[in-house]
Amino acid sequence: MHMGGSRCGRRTSVGILQHIRPYSYYPPPEPFISSKFDASSPPKAPSAVANDVPISASSPISTFGATPSLLSNFLAIPPTSLTMSSLLYLGGSPGVPPSEAQLLHSARFTARELPIRLARRVDQYRSLPFIVGSNPYIAKIAKLYASSFDSLASMGFDNIQTLEDNDKFAAKLEEMVQLHSENVPTLARGFLECKKYMSSSAISTFLNGAIHSRIGIRLIAEQHMALSHAFRIGKTATPYSVGIIDTRVNAYDLIKQDSELVEELCESTLGDSPEIKIEGSREATFVGVASHLSYCVKELLKNSYRATVERHLNHYKRNPHAERTPIPPIFVSIAKSKQYLSIRIRDRGGGIAPKNLPHIFNYTFTTVPNEEEKGDASIDDAEMGPYAMQSMPSMGGSHNDALGALTTGGSGSTIGLGSALGTLAGLGYGLPMSRIYAEHGRGSLDIVSLYGHGCDTFIKVRANPLEMS
Numbered sequence: 109m110h111m112g113g114s115r116c117g118r119r120t121s122v123g124i125l126q127h128i129r130p131y132s133y134y135p136p137p138e139p140f141i142s143s144k145f146d147a148s149s150p151p152k153a154p155s156a157v158a159n160d161v162p163i164s165a166s167s168p169i170s171t172f173g174a175t176p177s178l179l180s181n182f183l184a185i186p187p188t189s190l191t192m193s194s195l196l197y198l199g200g201s202p203g204v205p206p207s208e209a210q211l212l213h214s215a216r217f218t219a220r221e222l223p224i225r226l227a228r229r230v231d232q233y234r235s236l237p238f239i240v241g242s243n244p245y246i247a248k249i250a251k252l253y254a255s256s257f258d259s260l261a262s263m264g265f266d267n268i269q270t271l272e273d274n275d276k277f278a279a280k281l282e283e284m285v286q287l288h289s290e291n292v293p294t295l296a297r298g299f300l301e302c303k304k305y306m307s308s309s310a311i312s313t314f315l316n317g318a319i320h321s322r323i324g325i326r327l328i329a330e331q332h333m334a335l336s337h338a339f340r341i342g343k344t345a346t347p348y349s350v351g352i353i354d355t356r357v358n359a360y361d362l363i364k365q366d367s368e369l370v371e372e373l374c375e376s377t378l379g380d381s382p383e384i385k386i387e388g389s390r391e392a393t394f395v396g397v398a399s400h401l402s403y404c405v406k407e408l409l410k411n412s413y414r415a416t417v418e419r420h421l422n423h424y425k426r427n428p429h430a431e432r433t434p435i436p437p438i439f440v441s442i443a444k445s446k447q448y449l450s451i452r453i454r455d456r457g458g459g460i461a462p463k464n465l466p467h468i469f470n471y472t473f474t475t476v477p478n479e480e481e482k483g484d485a486s487i488d489d490a491e492m493g494p495y496a497m498q499s500m501p502s503m504g505g506s507h508n509d510a511l512g513a514l515t516t517g518g519s520g521s522t523i524g525l526g527s528a529l530g531t532l533a534g535l536g537y538g539l540p541m542s543r544i545y546a547e548h549g550r551g552s553l554d555i556v557s558l559y560g561h562g563c564d565t566f567i568k569v570r571a572n573p574l575e576m577s
């Protein structure tokens with residue numbers, strides 16, 4: 109496996125913490141125990157509590173600030189398995205805003221379910237090696253989860269009885285969603301700094317779990333926020349939607365819209381863009397959250413556009429006198445079966461070098477050169493296609509700037525490969541995140557590379573999903 113550490117310019121900001129032995133685990137040893145914590149009579153969580161399972165030898169320090177007794181109470185309650193039909197049932201009929209009773213019922217479900225899931229998130233951070241949980245970026249996110257947990261857990265779901273109560277609750281949710289909006293890049297930056305304390309596969313496993321459950325938490329929160337909004341304005345987002353779930357997302361329209369955005373981005377970044385040909389059913393629809401599929405489609409299209417244009421340009425760079433031909437188009441096919449809606453994206457961007465293939469689903473793996481590599485003529489033009497340029501080890505250390513800019517809400521103009529319109533490539537998030545989105549809806553995402561020619565990418569989503577995680 110290529111590790112390429114020498115080129116990574118690994119940087120850490122853990123400073124003095126680097127000297128602490130990496131093998132201590134949360135919770136820290138006893139002397140940290142809080143005087144506030146009284147294990148003999150843990151305060152009861154609101155009426156949602158089924159069992160008391162105290163977290164012994166625990167403290168607010170080892171729980172990132174969450175109240176230990178509340179945390180142990182909520183950890184004893186299993187999360188509700190989410191089904192699309194139960195979310196639809198909670199929200200009422202497509203195209204009709206919820207009634208007051210439906211809205212309050214949804215509010216109580218949301219207020220009960222979120223702290224149960226947030227408790228599990230906090231617990232996941234507690235299981236990290238001590239040195240990793242102490243990293244400022246990772247600790248920041250863990251503390252954010254802990255304070256969101258405490259705030260919702262101590263509220264009590266059955267206290268939401270009136271529309272006024274719901275307004276306050278919905279405003280709280282909005283604030284939380286906002287607070288958590290930079291979690292993923294912040295976490296990835298933290299893990300970049302911790303790569304010597306955890307293997308890259310352990311980091312990927314943690315991030316996959318964290319992002320998977322984050323999607324579920326956000327779905328529940330955003331569903332209730334959308335229902336509250338529809339109730340307030342007396343109108344749903346589309347004639348077929350229930351909250352953020354649309355019962356008739358048209359795949360053709362979604363792909364068309366996303367490809368226009370990616371085309372503009374590619375054009376402004378690389379100066380040219382291929383044509384796109386969408387074939388297959390124009391009527392195919394599915395039941396789900398359009399923005400989830402749209403995220404995947406955009407990321408896959410960005411990869412295909414970039415590969416196709418870079419390969420084309422590199423060909424003329426190497427053969428200045430070659431006869432000019434048009435950029436090969438990208439083909440997108442839509443197919444619908446009884447169970448699945450499938451999309452295939454086919455490009456002629458040169459495919460993926462076999463040495464890079466095992467890493468493409470690792471966070472931060474990218475073949476966009478970093479600043480140092482951009483000036484290295486020896487790696488340019490070495491083999492055919494843009495992806496022969498070089499490989500970055502998984503969780504490599506050259507993306508602090510990119511992630512830093514992302515974390516601070518940078519526009520993207522200096523991140524990896526991008527323009528004022530956004531980032532075309534270079535963060536190494538597109539494939540791993542898209543796969544989690546697809547899998548969250550019980551679908552799949554796969555990529556097949558014909559090295560030297562191009563790639564086929566497949567996304568499958570449930571056409572009528574009954575079950576989600």
Ligand SMILES: Nc1ncnc2c1ncn2[C@@H]1O[C@H](COP(=O)(O)OP(=O)(O)O)[C@@H](O)[C@H]1O
Pocket residue numbers: 407411412415455457458459460464468473474475476495532533534535536537538539540562563
């Ligand atoms: N269609 C494609 N053709 C060639 N290479 C690809 C394609 N899709 C993905 N890749 C390779 O996988 C890497 C990781 O992709 P991704 O996770 O989207 O990150 P990024 O696009 O930011 O580099 C890319 O840098 C590229 O090397």
Ligand SMILES: [Mg+2]
Pocket residue numbers: 407410411532533534536537538539
């Ligand atoms: Mg990408």
